[in-house]
Amino acid sequence: MPAAFPARRLAREDLHGLVVRWAGAREVVAPVREGNEVHWRPVTDAAQVDWDYASTMLPPSKVLYKPLVDVARFTRAGDAVATGAVEPDARPSLLLAVHPCDLHGILVLDRTVKGRRFVDPSYAAWRAQTLIVGLNCRHVGELCFCASFGTGPFYSRWMDQGPSDGCDLLLTELEGDCLVEVMSRPGEELLAGTRMTEASETDYAERDRLEESARSRFKKKLEIGGLPELLLRNLEHPVWERVGEGRCLSCTNCTMVCPTCYCYDLQDRSSLDLRETVRARRWDSCQDRNFAAVHFGNFRATRKARLRQFVCHKLSYWVGQHGCFGCVGCGRCIRLCPTGIDLAEIAGEIRRTEKAEDLKGKAEG
Amino acid sequence: MTPSPLLPLDAEVLRVSEESSDTRTLVLRLRDSSARMDARPGQFNMVGLPGIGEAPITFSAIGGDGEFAHTIRGVGSVTRALIGVAPGGTVQVRGPYGSSWPEEELAGRDVVAVAGGNGIIPLRPLLQKMVADRRPDGSRLLVLYGGREPGQLLFRRDLDAWASAPGVEVRLTVDEVPDGWKWDGPRGVVTGLLDHPSAGHPAELALVCGPELMMRFAVRELLLRGMRPADVFVSLERRMKCGIGHCGHCQLGPNYVCADGPVFRYPQVKPYPDAML
Numbered sequence: 001m002p003a004a005f006p007a008r009r010l011a012r013e014d015l016h017g018l019v020v021r022w023a024g025a026r027e028v029v030a031p032v033r034e035g036n037e038v039h040w041r042p043v044t045d046a047a048q049v050d051w052d053y054a055s056t057m058l059p060p061s062k063v064l065y066k067p068l069v070d071v072a073r074f075t076r077a078g079d080a081v082a083t084g085a086v087e088p089d090a091r092p093s094l095l096l097a098v099h100p101c102d103l104h105g106i107l108v109l110d111r112t113v114k115g116r117r118f119v120d121p122s123y124a125a126w127r128a129q130t131l132i133v134g135l136n137c138r139h140v141g142e143l144c145f146c147a148s149f150g151t152g153p154f155y156s157r158w159m160d161q162g163p164s165d166g167c168d169l170l171l172t173e174l175e176g177d178c179l180v181e182v183m184s185r186p187g188e189e190l191l192a193g194t195r196m197t198e199a200s201e202t203d204y205a206e207r208d209r210l211e212e213s214a215r216s217r218f219k220k221k222l223e224i225g226g227l228p229e230l231l232l233r234n235l236e237h238p239v240w241e242r243v244g245e246g247r248c249l250s251c252t253n254c255t256m257v258c259p260t261c262y263c264y265d266l267q268d269r270s271s272l273d274l275r276e277t278v279r280a281r282r283w284d285s286c287q288d289r290n291f292a293a294v295h296f297g298n299f300r301a302t303r304k305a306r307l308r309q310f311v312c313h314k315l316s317y318w319v320g321q322h323g324c325f326g327c328v329g330c331g332r333c334i335r336l337c338p339t340g341i342d343l344a345e346i347a348g349e350i351r352r353t354e355k356a357e358d359l360k361g362k363a364e365g
Numbered sequence: 366m367t368p369s370p371l372l373p374l375d376a377e378v379l380r381v382s383e384e385s386s387d388t389r390t391l392v393l394r395l396r397d398s399s400a401r402m403d404a405r406p407g408q409f410n411m412v413g414l415p416g417i418g419e420a421p422i423t424f425s426a427i428g429g430d431g432e433f434a435h436t437i438r439g440v441g442s443v444t445r446a447l448i449g450v451a452p453g454g455t456v457q458v459r460g461p462y463g464s465s466w467p468e469e470e471l472a473g474r475d476v477v478a479v480a481g482g483n484g485i486i487p488l489r490p491l492l493q494k495m496v497a498d499r500r501p502d503g504s505r506l507l508v509l510y511g512g513r514e515p516g517q518l519l520f521r522r523d524l525d526a527w528a529s530a531p532g533v534e535v536r537l538t539v540d541e542v543p544d545g546w547k548w549d550g551p552r553g554v555v556t557g558l559l560d561h562p563s564a565g566h567p568a569e570l571a572l573v574c575g576p577e578l579m580m581r582f583a584v585r586e587l588l589l590r591g592m593r594p595a596d597v598f599v600s601l602e603r604r605m606k607c608g609i610g611h612c613g614h615c616q617l618g619p620n621y622v623c624a625d626g627p628v629f630r631y632p633q634v635k636p637y638p639d640a641m642l
Binding site (some may be wrong): 072085113117131263279296299300305 | 375418609
């Protein structure tokens, strides 16, 4: 299958030259290995980039959706309080080597805090100032299941959105060289003056072969047909109690590392003399005990209820809320859960129970 | 650059009135005379103070003259600070946010409003309007209101005035009567008022607000009496930080209670867990 976008073949050393050039014009943020983890860090040289990474600890969407953002400033003088806006601090940036699952994570986040009636100014500003270079993924991890959602391992049109919404350039590592697909005009400009050859049928064939190879290596699968309704029918399935109360520590890791989680708290911090107060939004988590508490009680006082909220939001409610799943299959919440809670496995268990009951019903009926 | 939707506006506290031992009404006006607070009954503002924080508070009155009121029960750090602000002082508001009572569906229909405790507050601006505007069409309005004790019933003067309007019936109940209080009315939960001998007409539309457990029983009783679920409207309370469908605290299934609610048709919220509906 030929690529849907004009593609070129680029020598690996020329790509490395490009990274240096890009880093001169804007902050380039890329996966960098530190010990056993890979993090998004500013780089100035392609050699600093871990091109073969499987996954990063935090997703790149959260390079754009900052953990702590000031939203208002209050200054007191006598009895008067002056309220001031805080301008977003976004600067020209480039996210380099973003895997397709994470590109979709950004597209999903767009729908939650940028695509509705109210827009988060900080996220919108960082999104507008940031160019994105995607990297088709050849490193299918044990816990990856993007193929189940169609959000990877290679990048393609998704949920009625053109791929250009998700990145400006898309790279595929071929033998020796890179295939570069141009997704936007800024992407075209990133390549200006670079020696490249038009991609040939052989290049496309190699790309497709690599995609097939990656696809064949997925061990983890989640059946998504009818999934939102399946979960709604099983809100009292024993799995919620067993896993929620038996294993969940309410540590909130799952939500912190999720590419699409957007919940926040608003917190005021005041100077000691009380002259200055800054109101900031700070990442919050539905797994925190008091997240849904009001004065008379707590709507999700139990870990069972909070785990069910996380899983059902991602795999069921989100579809009605934002028109897509809230999960892209990146596997981070599973990998970084201290007790290995696996939302795909929970959904799988519920489906198996229903299937078994159906069979039993048929046998008896 | 789009201005932050989280930036509050200053509002002057014009008057403060005591509604019960822990509940006060603040009558407000925006300090910026070019700004307007065009709210509909059932909506809310995020009301706050710098350094303390914000809380979602419904409108208890919406004037055509730019005045609006929030009736606030002091139960947490923000609400206790808010009801401590004196006339002439400033509170900050953002809004109006959220859905409103279905005013466009009320004309010509018999309506029952069922309120428990502070649940009368979001209904007040609507009931005031209904009593003033619409009873000439022959339709009826039944207001059922229950509180823990007589001193906790809010807006008694309004309730008395509504009760004397044509086509309007108001019934009150309390759970208990402390020593020293005079109370001739019924005792017990608000749903008991539905069985009152004069509750002859089935309502065509119901507006319900109160503690969620009370709403659960009120809705159940209304459905048992033959009301269609889609004709029952409930106003929900949830934790809210942003009020604009971002912060996630108020989520109930696919609904943001702040943006899709707080007023919902009952079937919109019924399927989802972590509610008492």
